[in-house]
Amino acid sequence: MEGLATFAGTFGTFLAPTMLFHVAWATLLGIFVGSLPGLTATMGVALLTTLTYTLDRDAAILVLVCMYVGAIYGGSRSAILLNIPGTPASAASSLDGFPLARAGRAGYAMALATAGSALGTLVGILLLVMLAPPLAEAALNFGSFEFFWLAVFGIVISGQLTGGVSPLKGYIAGLLGLMVAMIGSEGIHAHVRFNMGFSQLNGGIGLIPAMVGAFGFAEVLTVMWRAKAKLVIDKNEKDRILPRLTDVWRYKFTIGRSGVIGTLVGIIPGVGEDIGAWASYATAKRISKERDQFGKGSQEGLTAAETGNSAVVPGALIPALTLAVPGSAPAAVLIAALFIHGVRPGPMIMIEQPDFIYSVAVMLVLATLAIAVFGLLLSRVFVLVLRVPREILMPLVFTLCVIGPYALTQRIFEIWVMVVFGVLGFILRQMNYPMAPLVLGIILGTLLDKSLRRGLILSDGSLTPFFTRPISATFAAVIALSIIVSIPACRRWLQAGLSRAFGRKGA
Amino acid sequence: MRFDSARADQITAIVLFALGLAMLIGGYTMDRLEIRQIHPASIPGLLPMILGATMMVCALALFASASGRAERAAGDDRQEGAEASSASWSNLAFAAGYSIVYALVLVGTLPFFAATAIYISVFVIHFTFDPRQSLRGRAVRVALAIGFAVVSAAAVSLLFQEAFLVRLP
Numbered sequence: 254m255e256g257l258a259t260f261a262g263t264f265g266t267f268l269a270p271t272m273l274f275h276v277a278w279a280t281l282l283g284i285f286v287g288s289l290p291g292l293t294a295t296m297g298v299a300l301l302t303t304l305t306y307t308l309d310r311d312a313a314i315l316v317l318v319c320m321y322v323g324a325i326y327g328g329s330r331s332a333i334l335l336n337i338p339g340t341p342a343s344a345a346s347s348l349d350g351f352p353l354a355r356a357g358r359a360g361y362a363m364a365l366a367t368a369g370s371a372l373g374t375l376v377g378i379l380l381l382v383m384l385a386p387p388l389a390e391a392a393l394n395f396g397s398f399e400f401f402w403l404a405v406f407g408i409v410i411s412g413q414l415t416g417g418v419s420p421l422k423g424y425i426a427g428l429l430g431l432m433v434a435m436i437g438s439e440g441i442h443a444h445v446r447f448n449m450g451f452s453q454l455n456g457g458i459g460l461i462p463a464m465v466g467a468f469g470f471a472e473v474l475t476v477m478w479r480a481k482a483k484l485v486i487d488k489n490e491k492d493r494i495l496p497r498l499t500d501v502w503r504y505k506f507t508i509g510r511s512g513v514i515g516t517l518v519g520i521i522p523g524v525g526e527d528i529g530a531w532a533s534y535a536t537a538k539r540i541s542k543e544r545d546q547f548g549k550g551s552q553e554g555l556t557a558a559e560t561g562n563s564a565v566v567p568g569a570l571i572p573a574l575t576l577a578v579p580g581s582a583p584a585a586v587l588i589a590a591l592f593i594h595g596v597r598p599g600p601m602i603m604i605e606q607p608d609f610i611y612s613v614a615v616m617l618v619l620a621t622l623a624i625a626v627f628g629l630l631l632s633r634v635f636v637l638v639l640r641v642p643r644e645i646l647m648p649l650v651f652t653l654c655v656i657g658p659y660a661l662t663q664r665i666f667e668i669w670v671m672v673v674f675g676v677l678g679f680i681l682r683q684m685n686y687p688m689a690p691l692v693l694g695i696i697l698g699t700l701l702d703k704s705l706r707r708g709l710i711l712s713d714g715s716l717t718p719f720f721t722r723p724i725s726a727t728f729a730a731v732i733a734l735s736i737i738v739s740i741p742a743c744r745r746w747l748q749a750g751l752s753r754a755f756g757r758k759g760a
Numbered sequence: 761m762r763f764d765s766a767r768a769d770q771i772t773a774i775v776l777f778a779l780g781l782a783m784l785i786g787g788y789t790m791d792r793l794e795i796r797q798i799h800p801a802s803i804p805g806l807l808p809m810i811l812g813a814t815m816m817v818c819a820l821a822l823f824a825s826a827s828g829r830a831e832r833a834a835g836d837d838r839q840e841g842a843e844a845s846s847a848s849w850s851n852l853a854f855a856a857g858y859s860i861v862y863a864l865v866l867v868g869t870l871p872f873f874a875a876t877a878i879y880i881s882v883f884v885i886h887f888t889f890d891p892r893q894s895l896r897g898r899a900v901r902v903a904l905a906i907g908f909a910v911v912s913a914a915a916v917s918l919l920f921q922e923a924f925l926v927r928l929p
Contacts, residue, residue, distance in 0.1 A: 304919075304924065306924060307923070307924055307925065419825070421818060421821055421822055421825065422822075424818055425776060425815070425818050425819075425822065428811060428814060428815050428818060431807075431811055432779070432783060432808075432811055432815070435783070435807065435808050435811065439804050441802055441804075442793055442796065442798060442802070442804060444790075444791060444793060444804040446786075446790065446804055446805075446808065447783075447786060447808070470859065473855065473859065474852060474855055474856055474859075477848075477851050477852060477854075477855035477887075478848060478849075478851060478852040478855070479848075480848070642888070644883070644884055644887035644888050645884055645908065647855070647883070648859075648879060648880040648883035648884060648909075649880065649912055649916075651859050651862070651863075651879075652876050652879065652880065652912070652913075652916055653916065655862070655863050655867055656872070656916060656920055656926075656928070659867075659926070659929060660920055660924055660926045663926065663927060665867075665868050665929060668863050668864070668867065669864065671863070672860055672863050672864060676856070676860075679856075680763065683763035683764065684763045684764050684768060684769070684772065685764050701807065702807045705806065705807055706801065706802040706803075706806060706807070707802075709799070709801035709802060709806075710799045710801060710802050713799075713801075714799070714800065714801040
């Protein structure tokens with residue numbers, strides 16, 4: 254309750270005309286970025302971080318949050334009209350959005366997506382305000398042993414949930430990220446590791462150039478490689494472009510449930526919006542009375558997917574702010590941006606900057622209002638954005654990929670990093686390696702390294718406290734179970750055992 | 761060969777195994793800072809060794825699963841061309857090669873504005889050039905591409921130089 258009161262108090266400070274102007278342009282830009290296949294929220298946030306360098310802290314973070322919310326929402330446009338999700342987060346939306354568009358109801362599908370996204374984000378914001386402060390307080394009890402397991406937990410769970418059919422590829426992506434984090438000066442003795450003779454690597458690999466490469470350059474290559482998509486033009490003039498309140502009310506339980514599922518998925522480190530959407534969609538399909546319509550143009554299916562992916566945004570910021578462990582790839586970039594602007598996310602945030610979490614919640618509310626207004630009023634305009642030829646857009650995007658990372662440190666070396674990560678990111682993505690664990694690995698590498706060695710110093714080289722302290726033991730058990738379950742042979746053995754046990758019980 | 765084929769996974773597994781081994785050896789041979797009398801459990805090479813060993817295990821698992829897949833898919837080559845037909849390798853080669861030349865050669869050699877204007881104009885002309893068009897049509901298209909490139913390069917340069925006070929390369 255106290256949190257909600259502080260939240261209301263913070264609201265006034267963000268209603269200045271300059272702030273509202275930032276909300277308007279950044280959200281609009283975010284929707285454009287999300288709408289265009291190949292441009293993702295992570296790339297948008299990473300590129301915009303380089304443009305917010307000179308803004309003050311609140312304005313810079315506001316711009317990045319609006320870009321994040323706008324891009325995740327904008328992905329639904331191309332999912333509905335092109336059957337290609339603008340961002341991976343909208344993959345589930347295309348299942349029902351595209352059939353609705355083909356039936357001449359593209360406008361209404363976009364209206365439903367807008368309502369779902371806005372309400373989903375609001376559910377997430379409510380949970381952010383309620384859960385983040387106690388989580389930060391609980392995290393104050395974490396020591397090196399717990400933070401070590403938290404970092405391992407993040408990589409394992411992220412790898413498992415984003416690896417699709419092969420969690421192994423998710424684990425490998427996470428390991429690659431951790432290996433990248435090993436480059437440069439380490440945090441305990443300041444010893445330089447793996448600089449391979451390049452003094453520019455002494456400071457390590459910057460997250461922003463790496464992300465701009467892996468999500469920007471890699472996507473430019475992917476877009477130019479693939480065949481052009483065909484736009485489903487909405488010619489039905491009678492189609493509504495505003496959602497019916499009766500429909501929104503009819504799906505109130507779906508929206509509430511998907512909002513909670515999305516937020517909880519967001520809290521899990523490095524999992525992200527796409528999993529939030531799929532989890533919400535699958536749950537809605539299982540429970541719905543009209544489940545046979547799912548995949549054929551179900552309004553409920555589209556609402557569940559859009560609510561789920563948008564709710565992940567506030568959810569992903571909960572661990573990002575309180576533990577400095579990102580819930581999604583864009584949240585990882587946001588953490589880097591927070592450091593650039595002098596905010597230190599982590600358990601101390603409620604002590605050092607107690608109002609910051611509420612400021613972020615206000616930013617999210619403003620971004621949500623902006624997507625609702627723009628989404629409902631500019632529906633037809635966004636269709637025009639999808640007509641921008643890729644041949645014109647992509648060289649412009651790549652130009653920003655080059656100059657953006659350079660602008661941060663004014664070193665040509667950052668452009669090299671961007672290019673290397675772009676090529677690697679493209680190859681890894683085509684080989685079905687998820688990018689989220691890689692990002693998480695780069696972010697968590699330092700935490701993992703410091704926590705392991707600090708813990709070992711504290712225990713005088715003994716591993717026992719890593720397994721005997723209550724929170725550490727719980728983390729270790731969950732991680733071990735997750736890895737065991739991800740091994741096909743073990744999973745089959747467990748399933749057989751469970752079915753035998755239930756069979757006997759039934760008999 | 762497809763990016764996600766069993767053969768590609770086998771090659772990747774070998775590369776990853778070598779990477780893991782390199783990291784394991786790198787971590788093991790890394791300076792243990794005995795001269796600074798640090799705690800032996802806090803040597804800088806500890807985590808790299810663990811990561812290297814874990815990567816080697818994962819690489820072996822990847823190789824085993826890819827070999828299993830390769831055996832099951834033996835003789836079924838029809839799927840191999842499925843993705844290739846919907847994707848353009850020549851487009852990819854040009855976009856990748858030319859973009860890398862721009863980022864690593866043109867930027868830094870030429871002034872940023874000139875490098876960017878050249879990059880964008882050639883990129884747009886290459887991908888929008890249609891030999892079936894009349895000479896006049898092609899000339900108009902080239903002129904439009906150059907105009908767009910000059911305006912875009914000027915806008916990006918001015919934005920970073922004047923608004924963000926970046927000394928452009």
